Amino acid sequence: MTKQSIRRQHSVRGLPKPPGPFSWTATWGDMLFVSGLRGIDPATGFPAQTDEERVQLIFQHLAHALEEGGSSLRHVLSTRVYVTDMQRHRPMINEAYERNFGDDLPTRTIVEVHALNQDDTIELEAVAARVA
């Protein structure tokens, strides 16, 4: 096992400050862990107004977090999606997966939960492979 160390990123270009005491990303060897991402507008620190804007922001944030961690949208292994309305949000998520991941679809679990922080509606968490 090569000697290696954990690298954490509290601050990621394009993302808001983490809304709590956690890191946006942590890397260990060739693995990258990404915190639950919500559609927070970096300009305001609050969730964007519409669900459509939130989904778009989540994937923007994900692309930035992956890039700074030595990965990309092509190299996501595992995702968990938490929504507050399965009927309404799942089709939006599906459309965004097709557009953003193309043929490199990660594994996925999607569940409807009771609530998210800041009364938000959609959150996405990922594990990715580091290739850079």
Next chain:
Amino acid sequence: MTKQSIRRQHSVRGLPKPPGPFSWTATWGDMLFVSGLRGIDPATGFPAQTDEERVQLIFQHLAHALEEGGSSLRHVLSTRVYVTDMQRHRPMINEAYERNFGDDLPTRTIVEVHALNQDDTIELEAVAARVA
């Protein structure tokens, strides 16, 4: 770090087609990630009628997914179980863990969520070690 690549399986023998744009499994080095599995009957594409049948199908699907990813029920590291009725489903899950995992019990988190896709009742997600 050995040069390696991600392998994804969208189609797994014995499993239904994924009910959305995601892969059933993704492998990276000696790790295997498995999407949330529900008790979908491959013949119909819908959840089986009873919770008992669903639990049985979940473990059938899990065994197939693990096998095609170079792992097995003996090599599961981590599981997350999402149910819609903790009192009712947890004992069924416990019984299935004992029967299917034997002495090789993985780690587990079980939570009761508001809803799953297709109004399903039980979903299980896993991370496993690749040994083949």
Next chain:
Amino acid sequence: MTKQSIRRQHSVRGLPKPPGPFSWTATWGDMLFVSGLRGIDPATGFPAQTDEERVQLIFQHLAHALEEGGSSLRHVLSTRVYVTDMQRHRPMINEAYERNFGDDLPTRTIVEVHALNQDDTIELEAVAARVA
């Protein structure tokens, strides 16, 4: 890839017996997976009375589980926190993250779910780097 094997711990010093058929920890190479931890008092096998005591016990249990798995609170990569009341529990969790993780903040996802086992209120699951 070095020949290696999975190590599971069903029994961890300082923790109660697992309240179901699962292991508290599983290790694979330089990775450690920890089951969802709740504020179970090892003396009674039931959740402690107050949320404050539960959070304190969760981090005690986590420190023990990490230590026996060759890791520590300094080496946690990824956490998922499940609460039954976001407004009430998130500030307690934030305070505990700052106190226990210091500058080595892991990634985090926090969601409000419908229920946990034993009518508990807070559960925390972790993936950590093994360094010993």
